[in-house]
Amino acid sequence: MANEVCFRTLHLDTPWSIDAYESVGGYSSLKKIAAGELCYDTIIDELKLSALRGRGGAGFPTGLKWSFMPRNMPGQKYVVCNSDEGEPGTFKDRDILRYNPHQLIEGMIIAGYVMNATVGYNYMRGEFYEPFARMEAAIAEAKERNYLGDNILGMDFNFELHNHLGAGAYICGEETALIESIEGKKGQPRFKPPFPANYGVFGRPTNVNNTESYASVPAILQHGGQWFLKLGKPNNGGTKIFSVSGHVNNPGNFEINMGTPFKDLLELAGGVLGGKQLKAVIPGGSSSPVLPADIMMDLTMDYDSIGKAGSMLGSGAVMVLDENTCMVEVAAITAHFYYEESCGQCSPCREGTGWMSRVIHRILKGDGRAEDLDNLDRVAGNIMGRTICALGDAAAMPVQGFLKHFRHEFEYMIEHKRSMVKG
Amino acid sequence: MTDFNYDQTLHLKNLLSPDAIAEIDGWIKKYPPERKRPPIIAALKVVQEHNGNYLTEELMQAVAEYLDVPHIAVYEVATFYSMFHLNEVGKHVISVCNNISCSLRGADKVIEHLQNRLNIKVGETTDDGVYTIKTVECMAACGGAPMLEVDKVYHENLTEEKIDQILSDIAAVELNSKEMSNVEAKD
Ligand SMILES: Cc1cc2nc3c(=O)[nH]c(=O)nc-3n(C[C@H](O)[C@H](O)[C@H](O)COP(=O)(O)O)c2cc1C
Numbered sequence: 291m292a293n294e295v296c297f298r299t300l301h302l303d304t305p306w307s308i309d310a311y312e313s314v315g316g317y318s319s320l321k322k323i324a325a326g327e328l329c330y331d332t333i334i335d336e337l338k339l340s341a342l343r344g345r346g347g348a349g350f351p352t353g354l355k356w357s358f359m360p361r362n363m364p365g366q367k368y369v370v371c372n373s374d375e376g377e378p379g380t381f382k383d384r385d386i387l388r389y390n391p392h393q394l395i396e397g398m399i400i401a402g403y404v405m406n407a408t409v410g411y412n413y414m415r416g417e418f419y420e421p422f423a424r425m426e427a428a429i430a431e432a433k434e435r436n437y438l439g440d441n442i443l444g445m446d447f448n449f450e451l452h453n454h455l456g457a458g459a460y461i462c463g464e465e466t467a468l469i470e471s472i473e474g475k476k477g478q479p480r481f482k483p484p485f486p487a488n489y490g491v492f493g494r495p496t497n498v499n500n501t502e503s504y505a506s507v508p509a510i511l512q513h514g515g516q517w518f519l520k521l522g523k524p525n526n527g528g529t530k531i532f533s534v535s536g537h538v539n540n541p542g543n544f545e546i547n548m549g550t551p552f553k554d555l556l557e558l559a560g561g562v563l564g565g566k567q568l569k570a571v572i573p574g575g576s577s578s579p580v581l582p583a584d585i586m587m588d589l590t591m592d593y594d595s596i597g598k599a600g601s602m603l604g605s606g607a608v609m610v611l612d613e614n615t616c617m618v619e620v621a622a623i624t625a626h627f628y629y630e631e632s633c634g635q636c637s638p639c640r641e642g643t644g645w646m647s648r649v650i651h652r653i654l655k656g657d658g659r660a661e662d663l664d665n666l667d668r669v670a671g672n673i674m675g676r677t678i679c680a681l682g683d684a685a686a687m688p689v690q691g692f693l694k695h696f697r698h699e700f701e702y703m704i705e706h707k708r709s710m711v712k713g
Numbered sequence: 714m715t716d717f718n719y720d721q722t723l724h725l726k727n728l729l730s731p732d733a734i735a736e737i738d739g740w741i742k743k744y745p746p747e748r749k750r751p752p753i754i755a756a757l758k759v760v761q762e763h764n765g766n767y768l769t770e771e772l773m774q775a776v777a778e779y780l781d782v783p784h785i786a787v788y789e790v791a792t793f794y795s796m797f798h799l800n801e802v803g804k805h806v807i808s809v810c811n812n813i814s815c816s817l818r819g820a821d822k823v824i825e826h827l828q829n830r831l832n833i834k835v836g837e838t839t840d841d842g843v844y845t846i847k848t849v850e851c852m853a854a855c856g857g858a859p860m861l862e863v864d865k866v867y868h869e870n871l872t873e874e875k876i877d878q879i880l881s882d883i884a885a886v887e888l889n890s891k892e893m894s895n896v897e898a899k900d
């Protein structure tokens with residue numbers, strides 16, 4: 291079955307309203323907490339049991355992350371939601387914000403309760419005016435019913451939630467850059483450690499999760515960690531929203547069980563556009579290495595399966611490429627993106643992304659040299675693991691992926707000065 | 714925190730409508746009162762919107778003074794984030810995504826059609842100052858590729874007809890506002 295977790299209001303009229311959300315059991319987990327039926331330890335245990343892993347890209351276990359927050363430390367602590375959604379190919383958080391904002395709100399309130407934090411910020415990318423309006427309206431509704439504000443449902447617990455808007459910068463999706471940005475600064479990532487759980491917004495302990503991660507929590511606590519785990523597979527619990535785009539007949543978001551075969555997902559998305567042959571798939575956002583069709587058709591959609599094949603599930607952004615796609619072109623767009631978005635703090639990233647983008651564009655122009663490909667591979671390798679944040683890796687991994695599986699297209703273009711597929 | 718010779722006629726309250734000031738004050742309230750910088754981004758966005766889509770030195774200075782932060786703090790933010798324009802742009806900035814999914818679904822044709830219709834290239838503004846075309850990175854709407862954003866609204870699954878409709882809707886808005894100002898001038 292589809293749409294069981296974050297999209298469970300989608301079939302209703304005005305799915306974003308508080309009544310629609312309550313009709314599917316929304317805010318019942320918060321009510322259980324207020325009734326004393328769910329305490330801190332149980333919540334953490336259920337989350338751990340559920341095998342919910344961070345939906346922002348890195349797949350870190352959410353229950354474990356929540357347990358790191360020093361809940362008994364005095365002073366302010368913050369709950370931050372990463373709704374920056376900048377990884378090319380990803381468009382799921384926008385739909386959670388637009389169509390089921392209350393489930394995110396309930397997830398963040400529960401996080402606040404677990405962490406003894408009374409303030410939350412939902413950081414949305416700067417262009418998200420429509421989702422922003424929905425979130426503002428939803429927060430007002432939640433306040434009216436005393437789910438937000440002071441003494442929530444009669445508890446000795448206050449929680450205030452603020453929507454924050456960025457202004458255009460992919461790097462602000464990196465959690466420490468996002469924190470800098472909330473503080474009103476340039477979005478430049480911080481060295482880690484210290485991690486946000488110890489030193490986050492305004493120097494205070496902060497928990498950062500992705501929109502889909504927070505929004506999964508109320509459903510997990512309502513139906514139990516075991517229920518969520520069983521939707522997926524061991525170590526890859528639950529459902530996941532896959533954003534399918536590119537060469538398919540029916541692009542869109544599909545919330546399906548983790549571990550669903552890729553070929554079923556492709557079918558849900560209407561198959562390859564115009565009945566063409568599948569050439570390759572970028573399975574987890576533009577930073578995940580591309581995988582050729584024959585490998586992809588045998589995989590299931592979960593962290594472990596895609597990981598074993600040498601790529602990553604990332605944010606769940608599945609970009610489908612048909613037989614007429616020129617891989618050098620796609621590589622050039624990708625390389626240019628990371629060059630544009632590098633914040634410039636570390637030289638391997640700043641110089642390396644620029645160099646890779648220039649060389650791939652030179653090949654595309656027909657001025658490639660035989661030694662370019664080995665150099666590209668080497669430069670990409672030299673960026674990996676040598677930078678403050680993971681943008682460096684995000685830029686290097688796809689380049690290595692294109693070279694690993696489609697080197698012949700690059701070689702052809704260098705030799706013949708034209709695309710192997712486009713003529 | 715601001716320059717000693719700061720011109721008081723450039724106070725933000727003299728440059729913006731009371732509504733716009735109220736909007737900025739609303740943002741200020743979201744952050745701890747002892748923190749001055751968090752509302753910078755939001756304030757700049759409000760100011761830019763009320764200044765025909767771009768920022769000037771004076772406006773940045775006025776924001777710095779209003780929020781009580783160093784001018785450089787505002788300037789750093791304005792130059793870092795891509796939604797801020799530091800040069801004059803059109804009243805309607807048409808942002809076309811040309812990242813992977815949009816390119817796979819014909820972003821180049823969208824750009825070509827816009828360029829032909831408006832007789833400008835990407836990065837340029839029409840002579841009447843009404844339109845600017847710019848290309849942007851993925852806007853998280855790849856399921857509706859190709860797409861563009863203008864005046865805070867996303868337009869997805871673009872076709873030539875849809876683009877023509879968007880342009881004529883903007884033209885109608887422009888015509889209306891011109892007529893309005895003519896009426897006001899006569900009064
Ligand atoms: C360059 C870069 C961009 C990122 N962009 C996003 C993003 O847009 N949204 C997101 O949730 N996480 C993004 N992340 C991951 C965050 O740093 C962080 O791991 C995540 O928000 C944690 O939430 P999760 O555990 O729920 O996944 C990005 C990371 C990097 C290095």
Ligand code: SF4
Binds near residue numbers: 633
């Ligand atoms: S890796 Fe790149 S984006 Fe990340 S901090 Fe270094 S320069 Fe900035």
Ligand code: FES
Binds near residue numbers: 811815852
């Ligand atoms: S690639 Fe255009 S919106 Fe994502």
